[in-house]
Amino acid sequence: MAALYEATTLCVLNVGPGGSDSGISGIEPSADDDQVVVTDSARSVTVYKVSDKKALGSWTVKQGQTVTCPAIYNPQTSEYVVVTDSKVIRVWKDSDINIDRAFKTTVSADVWRVLSVPDSEPLVLFQRGAVRRLDTLLADPQQPVENVLPEEAVIRWSAVLNVEQQPCLMFLSEQKGETLLLMQRRHPDSAARYRLEGGEAPLSCSALPCDGGVRLFCLYSSGSVYESVVPIRGAGGVVEEVQPLPRTLLLNLPVGEGKLESASAVSLDDAHVALVGVPHPSAGPGKDFLCIWNTNFQTLQAAKEMAGRIYGQLWCSCGKLYVPHGKSLSVIPFKCQKSSLAAAMGKLRQAGSNVPASGLYTSVPSWTAATPDMRSTKRTLLRSRDVSFLRLNQFLEDVKIASAEEVQKKVSAFLSNLKNLHVIQVAAGGLASVLVSRCQEQPGFYPHSALVQLVHSQCLSYSVCPHLLTLALEKKDYALCQFCLQVFPDIPEAVACSCLKAFLSESDGTLDTVSLERDSVAFVEGLIANSTQEGGETQQNGFCPTTQVEDGGGGPTHTTPAVLTRSSMPLDMKCPVGLHKAVLLNEILQVAYSDCFLLLHLKTLSAPQVILFLQYLQFLYGKYSQDLHTQVSALRSPAMTQVCERVISCVRLWFFSDLIGTFSHCRFWTGSACWWTPTSQCWLWPQRQESCCPTFTRSYDYR
Incomplete structure (x- = not known):
């Protein structure tokens, strides 16, 4: 399970012209877990104490100069490092008041990023793919730098991870519609190139170390989150040949009409990923959320609505998520319990419990998951499924205007005519979301029987339609509450406690009139x-x-x-x-x-x-x-x-x-x-x- 806690505002944003840019180019950890280095996309670098929401220091370059990559903190020397105008590296300490009077030097090629390395000297990644240690580069700033990438290639993302107790640098480059992943290690000295499947460049990337390699997570404009496991080569040497990098679909999130334009994904641990800029599965249009999804169970674990415009940026540091939205930068603490859903479901199978291990709780599928029979379906069945989806879309439009009695009849007839399991899952999830949204917009509309039938289909979960159980509590539909509590395997503790409070507060006389199982x-x-x-x-x-x-x-x-x-x-x-x-x-x-x-x-x-x-x-x-x-x-x-x-x-x-x-x-x-x-x-x-x-x-x- 995962939880998002109360958000606090760290600072006010300097939003760019047109409101399309948050004004922040990067957020990096600082001297301790309660400090971060915030770099705006223009001229200044500020160090904040997060718990106090207080700026500990701020440095600004002169008019006409531009900060071209996020500043980092170097724990080896207790200094800050930033690059201005692509070639000027500046280094300063907390005691330095004026950044222009601090150390600076000009290098021979344009810099893409300065990357902090755990327990080691930072690395400097140049725009053409060359890499240097910061200390060796400062010792000889004008040293020649090789070109690893062709001139037309553009770096889109980079990161440094400790893999097998050695730093591993990886970055994505895009060239002529082809996306390549380059990975470099120094001990032993090795490099490899991989080609990402699909051709399309991802909107956002994140990486985690794993046994024998790196797990790469990519979010695409279609709402799909893919995982690729990049192996670590045991022997040294540079592999010039581009190797294919297989990928596995982790999440297929609904994005509505069109595609995602600005969104970010950050892997929190082996089972959880945080996303911003991706629509909430049951929220109406015009609302933006920060969400945490469980990739193992394909369930929505936590969500928090973010007021104002979302800029598609997300950073994670020391158990906190940083989200620019509207005119503020919010800090949201989070907590993820590894494999907690499996542990929680295990509580249902204790000695003396009458819930079998192969019962309802393990058979509820996610309507975003691909089933084995789908992968082997023949072309004729695919055409039939496409027809079913067209019917479903038309049916959802009809449900939006029908009366409660008509909705009940339509839902019964429609579900009884569906034979394909995947279409039934999509239909149940889509119907529930449409009906709940309509109930929230029209207080007089409440199709109790249709909602009960959807829950009884056993194709719903809390993640598919999070507001269904909340709606049942608001309407005091305790019969529907009971069915949801029986069927949904992923009800958050906060919602379960809300149900408990409602049950304890309601009078016995009122509850005795309810028809229960x-x-x-x-x-x-x-x-x-x-x-x-x-x-x-x-x-x-x-x-x-x-x-x-x-x-x-x-x-x-x-x-x-x-x-x-x-x-x-x-x-x-x-x-x-x-x-x-x-x-x-x-x-x-x-x-x-x-x-x-x-x-x-x-x-x-x-x-x-x-x-x-x-x-x-x-x-x-x-x-x-x-x-x-x-x-x-x-x-x-x-x-x-x-x-x-x-x-x-x-x-x-x-x-x-x-x-x-x-x-x-x-x-x-x-x-x-x-x-x-x-x-x-x-x-x-x-x-x-x-x-x-x-x-x-x-x-x-x-x-």
């Missing part, structure tokens, strides 16, 4: 009806809590009782919420989540909401402990481990006295190491024991 209702009905016999003994469902008995010396001793009596656990307690509210809370418990992101949003719950939620969790825990057979495998129900983990998540954030009575008799052990002792009368985490309760007596349970 029968199996879920049947499970809760059986749970409530199955009360414990008076005075009966109850074997815990795999949990054997320890009790503490005061000995003569005042120290606690541990015993393990065979049964848990009514005096220590009120197993016959009544359900604290209504029938349908309990059903919806059970759906929340079964939503995939990641702990680090969930805790951020649980804080928004009020104390009464938390208490009510915990009381219901206590009720579930008591019933599960009472009788193992209440968890009927044929019915949709949360697992015991899911109940315990949500208790721990809630209590981890709140330590108020109202909870003590609720859980004074409930003690259990989970892998998250939740602590409870009668002495302290509170739940504690191991890392917070002494700070929360100095007189705390540790009670360990090694089971």
Whole structure:
């Protein structure tokens, strides 16, 4: 999973004439993680302290001179380096007030970029492809520079990565409609050339090191994101022959009519890529977003609307994204959890969970993904598919003006006539987006049945239509909310917590009028009806809590009782919420989540909401402990481990006295190491024991 946090404005932009240029040519890291070097596209270089939104220093060249490449910080010498007028290299320190009085020298050829290298001297890349170390170039500025590229070739992108503990320089050049990738290493001295497939030059490139090579990500004007793995040659030598560079389609993003003109993509890690300038899959026209996509699952993980014009520029440094938009440069912290969606979905397959590994959650496809049968489809079937897409486009236009009743009939007939899986996926995604957009524009229009049918098609996910679940909450369509919670495998934690707040806030009387899924209702009905016999003994469902008995010396001793009596656990307690509210809370418990992101949003719950939620969790825990057979495998129900983990998540954030009575008799052990002792009368985490309760007596349970 991924998250975008609150944006802050770092500085005001000096927007160029016509408003088409942000005025920024580059953003580079500085002396520490909280500083960046911002170079405008005219004459100045400014160092900012990001947390304070404060300029630490600014240097401007004279009138008539121009900064021709972004400035960098050289950690080897604690100096800044910039190139003016293509050939003049300037070097200065923080203590230098006037950049014109600092060191400068003129080189023999035009410079494309000065590139910082981790733990090494910066590299200077010339416009004709030659490369020099900065220190050797400054020692002999007028040294001859060879021409690696022909005169008509233009460098479009460059980067330096540490691969196998050695710096690796790579850059893209465009010449006569052909795009070449050149890669150079010094130890051993080697160079290679590759030809990118497709012929078209990418709008944006980004690279990450990987085992034995480099992963190159390219964003094209069609909205496609391709990945190419560039191998690192073990032996030295220069390979003059141009080699083909295969590519793999990672994302095929919808771009609407036409093509992308200005957009950027930055690879954040092995599974996430940030994009700006690419339309949001469900937003209306005229809105620009910063989005983070998961390339492994082809899902939209996070999005933030950016006000004003987007210039198609994006930089990433030290866990922050820098986006120029409108008249400001915004800093947006982000967080990506590696393979977190797989980990979250793994939570659904714990022991005791009734969700099979091959069930619904792994079969929901992305409508942007290519299926195996598509690649082997014959030409006649391709023509048939083209006809289906033409019908789909016409159908979407008809849906935009039809009434809610007509929409329901049209959707049922249209989906029933589609046989091709890929067309069904595209149809479901397109229909959902069109209907949600129309509902937002026309408050009186809400085709409940059509939306439910689209969700039941199992071809939708949260990423395909992010505003569908939010719309259902706004309309208080709790039946549709339940279906979305059951079907969508990629619901963000923020949205899940919004659903939880809505369910807890709604009255039981209102929720009891909602028509919910029968199996879920049947499970809760059986749970409530199955009360414990008076005075009966109850074997815990795999949990054997320890009790503490005061000995003569005042120290606690541990015993393990065979049964848990009514005096220590009120197993016959009544359900604290209504029938349908309990059903919806059970759906929340079964939503995939990641702990680090969930805790951020649980804080928004009020104390009464938390208490009510915990009381219901206590009720579930008591019933599960009472009788193992209440968890009927044929019915949709949360697992015991899911109940315990949500208790721990809630209590981890709140330590108020109202909870003590609720859980004074409930003690259990989970892998998250939740602590409870009668002495302290509170739940504690191991890392917070002494700070929360100095007189705390540790009670360990090694089971």
